[in-house]
Amino acid sequence: MGTLPHSRVHPVGWRWRRNPLRRRSDAVEAWTVLLLGTAVLVVAPVAGAFAGSASYDSRHAEAERQRADNRVVQGTLTEDAPSADRFSSRMRHPVEVRWTDPAGTVHTAEVKIEAGTSKGSRTDVWLDARGHLTTAPPTEDDQWTTAIAAGSGVAFAIWVVSGGSWLAVRVVSGHRRMAEWERAWARIEPRWSDKRP
Numbered sequence: 176m177g178t179l180p181h182s183r184v185h186p187v188g189w190r191w192r193r194n195p196l197r198r199r200s201d202a203v204e205a206w207t208v209l210l211l212g213t214a215v216l217v218v219a220p221v222a223g224a225f226a227g228s229a230s231y232d233s234r235h236a237e238a239e240r241q242r243a244d245n246r247v248v249q250g251t252l253t254e255d256a257p258s259a260d261r262f263s264s265r266m267r268h269p270v271e272v273r274w275t276d277p278a279g280t281v282h283t284a285e286v287k288i289e290a291g292t293s294k295g296s297r298t299d300v301w302l303d304a305r306g307h308l309t310t311a312p313p314t315e316d317d318q319w320t321t322a323i324a325a326g327s328g329v330a331f332a333i334w335v336v337s338g339g340s341w342l343a344v345r346v347v348s349g350h351r352r353m354a355e356w357e358r359a360w361a362r363i364e365p366r367w368s369d370k371r372p
Contacts, residue, residue: 204348211337221334227326234318241301241312250274250300252292253283259291266290274300284308 237287250272257268267287286300286308303309313321 189268204344207341207344207348211341214261214337215280215334219330219337222333223326223330226329227322230325231322234313234321238312238314238318241310244249245303245309245312247299247301248274248276249297250286252288252294252296255294256292257290259289272298272300276306281350 194242251274253271253273254268267289269285270288270292271283272286272288273281273283284300286298288296288298292298301309301311301312
């Protein structure tokens, strides 16, 4: 295919203005860039903030409910927890813990304890209304970690969808633009060729 006799470089906003070289696909692509840019710069952060806030509120309510429904007693480790290293210093491992209930009965169970905790250390043991072992309520750090993960996940998903949509529109617009240029050239080339010496 030949080229149209026009080689001037257009400024960035040329797709927004009416001109002989602008095609329908150019306008579609320009509007798509505007909408997706808005989604990336405005919608994604706002949606992420709302998702994070909702996640935090949910986890916080769950922690309050667990604290109201359950009770905590003091237990004693009967063995050392696995040693901590730079990779597992924040990990928690199941370790046998012993405690005594108000009736004087001794109980033992495995409770997740931070790495490196030594035998004989005291730790909280959470029990339900029947006195059965249950999980501890989410800590403040747990609540914030979940909230940040939820907010980041929502924002990232919007960014990925927006980026994928932009690429898809760009590919489709490119094909349509070439087809439009082909049709335009088919109309112009015969007349232009007749005028050449």
